Amino acid sequence: MARVKFLCDADRCIECNACVTACKNEHEVPWGINRRRVVTINDGKPGERSVSMACMHCTDAPCAAVCPVNCFQTTADGIVLHSKELCIGCGYCFYACPFGAPQYPKVTNFGSRGKMDKCTYCAGGPDDKPGKAEYERYGANRLAEGKLPICAEMCSTKALLAGDGEIIAQIYKERVLKRGYGSGAWGWQTAYRETVAL
């Protein structure tokens, strides 16, 4: 089985937010919750860069390591899924995650933040069979239909790549060779403990 990953080519991303909008629409993600977002640095200055960020589906995921109720499981494809059945909304995963991926529906001074929500790599959830119940809890299960994540499919510049980690690394390498520059596969060292050798 392939190890699937995300790769955002920051030299291509134009901060159009098509990926964010596609994600929200596909999974009916409520206002204020962002499974994916675009972060822009040096806004308005030479060297401005944007990176589209969501859960990276880390190798040895830090969120899973800290979860007190063992919500997380990694699929054979390397997708980190999280069970809303088990989640107690403690928020530990938010502190552990290097990418700020976990989102919570409630803000309270004390007690639960509600069930954590994050990018599922468009693979639904770990508890249910694809269908209405799964959709309501986790959003669409495109992987079950043989489709890749909608964010990368809809990316207007193909900056955001999703799929077999080796294939997307190869696509990125070819691009960098062809155009002669590349600022690297952002987040790969942190998420996957490897980088795309150029």
Added chain:
Amino acid sequence: MANQGAFDIVTLRAADGPAKGDYYGLPWPCWGTPEIKHPGTHTLYNTNLHVKDGGGTFRARFGVDREGESLLAYNSWSKGSEITSGYPEFTYGVLKQLGWDKDLTGKERATIEKIGGAAPDGVGWAVDLSGGIIRVCLEHGVMAYGNAKARAIAWNLPDPVPVHREPIYTIRPDLVAKYPTLPDARQFRMLNAGLTHQKSAVDRGLAKDFPIVLTSGRLVEYEGGGEETRSNRWLAELQQDMFVEINPADAAARGVQDGGWVWVLGPEDGSKARVKALVTERVGKGVAFMPFHFAGYFQGVDQRGNYPKGADPIVLGESVNTVTTYGYDPVTNMHEGKVTLCQIRAA
């Protein structure tokens, strides 16, 4: 999205499935009646393709000749064209001259003759409701709109070749004498008094009190006046505030903070808009930018209650045109929303 996988990522045409042969999204122009199944036009004026495959020529829009020179294409036609030279827009009369009118169906001919009344030869492709002229043209590999050259001199416009003219409200009044706007004139049914306004702004020294050039433009999230796109919850969440983008130097001089509220003051009728400040170096010193997709606040006051019930967009904000100023394009009468002056103050 259902057939997305069928489209080739290089040619953008679908290899199979219900969209077979189409370009992705049936891009305009997609010629003729649905029965013709034109694939759409991926690249305009592409003479390397047959017109049935999305190829095309440059439209003959400005007549066929001027001052003794042909305006039609020279040495250029689309692939498979039966006419290997330039040609004018097609009418029923042109079809007859070529003997191609015999390819029209009886129904198409009847429709054209009905539209034309006493002068059917003058019926052009654009008013032929039968679609017959377009259909016959496609069969002969030609474009119904003709095959001509582009022009660099637009002889029917006030400035046939663009020249520099200072904006009506300019930061450089010293240049107005040399580069004035066009003289006042009646256009359509209205007086366009641009020059009077420009002169008055210079005489009153307005640029002293309104020292920042204000321009307006688009955001990627919204479209047009924004009522529809601001009603879309995914898009509205991405841009929740109307803003003015200003340079750090101008912000510092005014005690304006990034994300803070400011008043943008316009030079006409004491107009003002209360918006958030976006402080970046994307705009130069002395220039400010505001998006034009907002409405629903007027000079600081929320107008949500004035929308018909259920018609109010999720996000409201000041309209930039509250502070933009006089000025109309002499040909289209489009208003001047792109350059004026303003002053900005922390609110």
